[in-house]
Each structure stands twice: as C-alpha cells, then as structure tokens.
Amino acid sequence: MMKNKVQLITYADRITGQDINALTTLLKGPLEGVFGGVHLLPFYNPIDGSDAGFDPIDHSEVDSRIGTWADIQALGENHDLMADLIVNHVSAQSYQFQDVLAKGKQSEFWDLFLTKEDVFPNGMSEQEQQAIYRPRPGSCFTPMQCGDGQTYDFWTTFTDNQIDINVKVEAGIAYLNNVLTKFSENNVNIIRLDAAGYAIKQAGTNCFMLDETFGYLDNLSKQANELGMETIAEIHSHYQTQVEVAKRVNMVYDFALPPLILHSLFNNDVDALLKWLQISPRNCLTVLDTHDGIGIIDAGPMGDKPGLLNAQQIDTLVETMHANSNNQSRQATGAAASNVDLYQVNCTYYNALGANDLDYLISRAIQFFAPGVPQVYYGGLFACENDMDLLARTNVGRDINRPYLNTETIEHALNKPVVKGLIELIKLRNEHPAFAGEFSAHGAEGECCLTWQLEEKSIALSVNFKTRDALITQVNGDEETTISLNALLV
Numbered sequence: 001m002m003k004n005k006v007q008l009i010t011y012a013d014r015i016t017g018q019d020i021n022a023l024t025t026l027l028k029g030p031l032e033g034v035f036g037g038v039h040l041l042p043f044y045n046p047i048d049g050s051d052a053g054f055d056p057i058d059h060s061e062v063d064s065r066i067g068t069w070a071d072i073q074a075l076g077e078n079h080d081l082m083a084d085l086i087v088n089h090v091s092a093q094s095y096q097f098q099d100v101l102a103k104g105k106q107s108e109f110w111d112l113f114l115t116k117e118d119v120f121p122n123g124m125s126e127q128e129q130q131a132i133y134r135p136r137p138g139s140c141f142t143p144m145q146c147g148d149g150q151t152y153d154f155w156t157t158f159t160d161n162q163i164d165i166n167v168k169v170e171a172g173i174a175y176l177n178n179v180l181t182k183f184s185e186n187n188v189n190i191i192r193l194d195a196a197g198y199a200i201k202q203a204g205t206n207c208f209m210l211d212e213t214f215g216y217l218d219n220l221s222k223q224a225n226e227l228g229m230e231t232i233a234e235i236h237s238h239y240q241t242q243v244e245v246a247k248r249v250n251m252v253y254d255f256a257l258p259p260l261i262l263h264s265l266f267n268n269d270v271d272a273l274l275k276w277l278q279i280s281p282r283n284c285l286t287v288l289d290t291h292d293g294i295g296i297i298d299a300g301p302m303g304d305k306p307g308l309l310n311a312q313q314i315d316t317l318v319e320t321m322h323a324n325s326n327n328q329s330r331q332a333t334g335a336a337a338s339n340v341d342l343y344q345v346n347c348t349y350y351n352a353l354g355a356n357d358l359d360y361l362i363s364r365a366i367q368f369f370a371p372g373v374p375q376v377y378y379g380g381l382f383a384c385e386n387d388m389d390l391l392a393r394t395n396v397g398r399d400i401n402r403p404y405l406n407t408e409t410i411e412h413a414l415n416k417p418v419v420k421g422l423i424e425l426i427k428l429r430n431e432h433p434a435f436a437g438e439f440s441a442h443g444a445e446g447e448c449c450l451t452w453q454l455e456e457k458s459i460a461l462s463v464n465f466k467t468r469d470a471l472i473t474q475v476n477g478d479e480e481t482t483i484s485l486n487a488l489l490v
Contacts, residue, residue, distance in 0.1 A: 002080045002190055002230060002373060005036025005430040009290055010378035011052070012043055012066045017406035020067035024075050030414060034426055037080030039192065039375060041291055043072070050161045052291065052402060054084070054194065055091040059175075060182045069186045076187025082232070083188045085179060087220070088195040089162040097163050104148030112171040114164040116141050116153035119201045133208040135236070135343060140207075157198045167199050167216065177223075184227035191224050193217065193249075197235040209241055214248050221249045232285060236295050236343055238302040239276065246281035254284045254372055255298035256308060259317060261288070261363050262352060263299070263309055266320045268446040268465040272299070272308045277370060277441040277450070284372035288363060289380040291402060293333065293344030294321070294352060321345050324354035328386045332397040346397040350383045357383075357418040361485045362463055362470050364422055368429040369450040369461040371439050379403055381422065382413035421488030432474070434459045 008031075016022035020043065027035065042053025047063045049055040062068055075081060090097065096109040104110070116124060134140045134157060141153040142160040155164040166172045183191060200216055201207040221231040230250045235242065239256045246252045257280075260273045276299075300314040301307035309317065322330045322345075329347035345352070353359045360383065368374050379401050387403040405413075413419050429435060437454025451460040458475045470485040 003036035004373055004436060006034070006368070006426045007037035007039055007080065007082070007285075007373065007375045008035040008378060008381065009039040009041065009287070009375050011041045011047070011291070011402070013047060014402060014404050015378045015410075017404060019065070020062075020071040020075060024071070026410070027075075027079065030410065034423060034430075035079065035376075036430060037082065037190070037373075038075065039082040039190075040072070040075065042084055042086075043067070049091055049093070050159060052396075052398070054086060055089070055093075055159070055162045056086060057091045057094045059086060059090065059179045069182070073187045076189070080190055081188050082190035082192055083183055084192045084194045085176065085183070086194045087165075087167065087176065088157060088198045089164050090175075092161045092163050094163075100146065101144065102147045104146035104150055104152070106148060109171065111169050112165060112175060114155040114166040114201065116155065118166060119155075119207075120203050124203070128204065131204075131206050133206040155201065157195070164198075164201075176220075180224060180227060180229075184229055188229065190230050190232060192232045192234055193220065194234050196220075196233050197237065209235065209237060209245070214245070217245070218248050225250070236297055238305050239298060239308055240305065242298065243279065243281055246283055251283045251285060251373075252281055254280055254286045254370065255295045256280070257286055257367065257370055258288045258294055258349070259296055259299040259314075260308060261366050262294075262321065263313060263317050264366075264448075264465055265353065265359055265362065266317065267313075270443050270446060270448040270465060272313075273366075274441055274443055274448055276308050280371060282371045282439075286367050286370050286372040286374045287377070288367055289349040289377040289401065290375075291377070292398060293346040293401070294349065295344055297343035318345055321347055321352040325351040325386060328388060328400065331388075332386075332391055332400040346400050348384055348386050348401045349380055351386050355383075355385060357421075357489050358468055358470075358486060360418055361421050361425065361488060362468070364425055365461050365470060365472065365485060366450065366463070368425055369452070369459075374429060376422075376426065377401075378405070381419070382410065383416060383418045383422070384413075417489045421485070424488055428459075428472070432459050433457055 012020045012023045043062050044056040045058045045061045045063045047053045096112055099109050100107040132140055140157050142156040143151050143153050145151045157164055197209045200210050200213040202210055224231045232251045233245050233249045235245055236255055242252055256276055260276055264270050264273045299308045325347050329345055332346035350360055384403050386400045391400045434452040434454040434457045437452050440451045443449055446465045449460055449462045456477045460473045463470045472483040474481045
C-alpha cells in the first residue's frame with residue numbers, strides 16, 4: 001500500500017536534463033527525505049513523441065536515452081513508484097500499426113486497433129457522431145489508406161498519432177497484460193490508468209465513462225492488485241462522476257480541487273471549496289498542477305448537471321488566470337496552440353496566481369490538508385514560471401508547463417523563499433501523525449479551517465481569504481504551536 005506521503009510528479013529527463021539515474025541521485029541528494037513516492041511520467045520509447053511520451057511506439061520498452069528497466073527498479077527501491085498504463089491508445093509509429101498500414105486487414109495486428117466499423121458496423125448517423133464525447137475539437141476518426149488499397153476510419157480520440165486500442169478483443173487484452181507484467185517485475189507498485197474513461201466505445205452513447213467502462217476498470221484494477229499494484233483512474237469529468245468512479249477503483253484524482261482553490265483565492269469565497277471537501281472521495285490523490293493543463297471541467301457544470309461552480313464562475317476563473325499570467329496562458333490554451341484540450345487551461349499554477357508567493361503557499365497548504373495523498377509536479381515544486389520560449393519552439397500548449405531544467409536551475413530554485421517554504425510544508429505533511437486521523441472542515445464568509453485529529457494530536461490550517469492570514473496550529477495534548485505561512489517566506 002502506498003505511503004501517506006507527498007509524491008513528486010516528473011519526467012526523468014526534464015527535471016534533471018539527464019536521465020533516470022540523475023533523478024534517483026537528486027532524490028538522494030538535495031531532495032532527500034522530501035518525497036515518499038514518484039510518479040515517473042512516460043519513460044517509454046520514445047519520450048519525445050508528439051505528446052511527450054503519451055504516444056508510445058513501444059510501451060514495454062524504456063527509452064534507452066534515459067535508462068533501462070534496471071534503473072526503474074533502482075528508483076522504486078526507496079520510493080513508491082507510479083507509472084502510466086496508457087489504456088486507450090498507442091502511437092501510429094508503433095511497429096504494430098505500421099504493419100496494419102502496410103497490410104490492412106491482412107496484418108496480424110489488425111484486431112489491436114479500433115475502427116469506426118468495429119463500433120458502428122451498420123454505419124453511423126450524424127446524430128450518433130455528434131453524441132460522442134471528445135476532449136479536443138474535431139472528429140474522433142482519422143481516415144487512413146492501407147496497403148490493401150482500402151481506406152479505414154481509425155478511432156483517434158486524442159490525435160491522429162494516437163490510435164485507439166480495441167481493449168475488448170484478445171489482441172488488446174494481451175497488449176495491456178504485457179505492459180502490466182513488465183511493471184510488476186520492475187518495482188512499479190502504482191499504476192495510473194491514463195485516459196481510462198475513453199477505453200470503451202458503444203454505439204448510441206457518448207462513448208465516455210459508460211456502465212461497461214466501470215466494469216472494465218473494476219477488472220483492470222483487480223488484475224493489477226493480483227500483481228501487487230494499486231491503480232489510479234485518471235478521468236476528467238463532472239465531479240459526481242469522480243465520486244462514482246472512486247467506488248470502483250483503488251484511487252482517483254481530485255481534479256476539482258485546483259480550480260476550487262483558485263476560485264476561493266480570486267473571490268474570497270470558500271463555499272464551493274467547503275461543499276466539495278464534505279463529499280470528495282477520500283481514496284484520492286490531490287494535485288494542483290500536472291503535466292497537463294489546469295483542469296476546469298471537473299468543477300463546472302456538464303450538460304444539465306450543475307457544477308460546484310456555475311458557468312459564469314468558470315468563465316471568470318479562466319479569465320482571471322489569463323489576466324494573472326499576463327495573457328501568457330491564453331497563448332497556450334484552446335485554438336492558440338496545437339494538441340489542445342477543451343477542458344484545461346495551460347499555465348503554471350504559480351503564474352495562474354500571478355506569481356504571488358503567499359497565495360501559492362496557501363494553495364499548497366490547502367492541498368496538503370485536503371483528504372488524499374498529495375502530489376507535487378516538478379514545475380510546481382520549483383515554482384517555475386511559464387516557459388514561453390519552449391512554447392514558441394514547439395507550439396504545443398502544454399509545453400508552457402513542461403520545462404527542461406538542469407542542476408544549475410534546480411540549485412537556484414532551491415534558494416527561493418517560496419520553494420523553501422513549500423518544502424517545509426511538504427515535510428510537515430509527511431511527518432505529522434494527525435494526517436493519519438480524522439478530517440473535518442468548516443468555515444463561512446471567506447474563512448475556512450481544515451483539521452486533522454488523531455487521539456490527542458491535531459493539526460489545523462486556518463485561512464482568512466480576505467486578509468490572507470493563514471496559520472497552521474499543532475496541538476499535542478496540552479502543548480500548542482502555531483506557524484504563519486507568511487513566516488515561511490522569510
């Protein structure tokens with residue numbers, strides 16, 4: 001079972017400028033004792049595809065430029081280690097799909113990939129196509145001509161370089177089983193089920209988080225558990241869907257938390273945040289930032305379902321983020337850059353807060369006090385600002401928050417007061433015994449208090465959003481100590 005300690009989300013190469021061994025050295029050196037686990041973002045061949053590793057050519061092979069499976073094993077010896085099982089798709093450059101392009105239906109790998117015909121054998125109406133939920137604009141099908149002279153509509157939920165797998169057939173099952181086995185043999189003990197909500201497609205539905213999808217996730221989780229691994233379902237959707245998914249898998253992400261914290265800080269209004277903390281899944285990982293953008297859909301309305309925030313509040317939230325980042329996020333979001341998402345704003349969390357150190361520490365403190373195991377993205381750990389140079393070079397929106405660091409930039413960042421303060425908060429979250437106890441939250445009119453209690457020990461975070469007074473109070477029997485977040489910035 002994973003430790004109840006803060007985890008680091010990172011690419012091996014982008015945090016160090018080197019490889020997996022360099023990341024292990026960093027965790028044993030300047031970051032020793034800071035993190036209980038690591039979510040190692042795609043390390044498969046290749047790490048630098050069209051979606052930064054989420055379009056693997058070979059999902060079972062470590063990119064030799066950053067290491068080997070032995071290096072993965074070494075990293076997992078002293079840390080919980082999470083890896084991505086990319087459930088929904090594989091690269092169009094994979095040898096399997098290249099064989100399909102060469103031979104068409106005569107390829108031995110034909111069954112591995114999903115076509116429109118597989119789901120709509122009798123044809124698809126315009127109404128059925130419009131009903132399909134897709135996280136990016138445009139069609140979810142890409143017509144491709146194969147060597148047999150026929151053109152087939154392949155299912156491409158995300159991009160035309162990411163070909164969807166048919167997870168229902170023997171070929172798809174065997175493909176994912178091979179990756180699961182490889183993980184279990186190399187000290188990976190947590191699996192992030194990437195894009196899992198899109199895996200099952202069915203005619204006459206929106207092809208997202210269907211009843212059958214829940215059953216599929218159930219079975220996949222049980223299979224991983226039997227191999228000694230826990231699963232995390234990565235699903236961006238309405239907050240009620242997240243609550244339901246949490247009942248069917250080991251853990252989920254609390255993707256509603258990041259926009260709710262921003263809303264609270266922007267409007268001095270804690271109502272939506274407190275409502276969510278009363279009902280949010282307890283078996284979750286919390287994040288503020290990830291390799292993706294800042295999720296918005298998770299807090300907003302969907303169809304006729306009201307959200308934790310209404311449509312106007314969501315619009316105000318997004319516009320405030322753009323303003324705080326001097327419109328840099330606008331250049332990386334929506335139609336402004338390739339590889340876009342409809343439900344995310346591409347921006348560092350630090351810049352979404354206007355690079356305000358105190359607001360950033362308050363945000364992290366709320367995250368650490370919310371139920372769940374916290375994760376901190378490497379860019380967030382070092383309070384990185386938007387990488388406009390990288391965005392300009394690649395025109396990939398998410399690259400604004402996927403910087404390439406090195407020893408020198410890390411050394412500089414570790415001396416920044418906001419980073420020092422954040423590391424102190426991480427250590428407090430890791431070490432205080434009350435975080436294994438009972439959680440409670442209360443507040444009103446711009447103030448909230450989040451408390452953890454274990455027998456005679458307690459720890460509480462009190463935030464006045466109007467004055468920005470933020471205090472952490474620790475009680476051990478008759479002893480009481482208080483820390484001001486502002487004091488951590490000295």
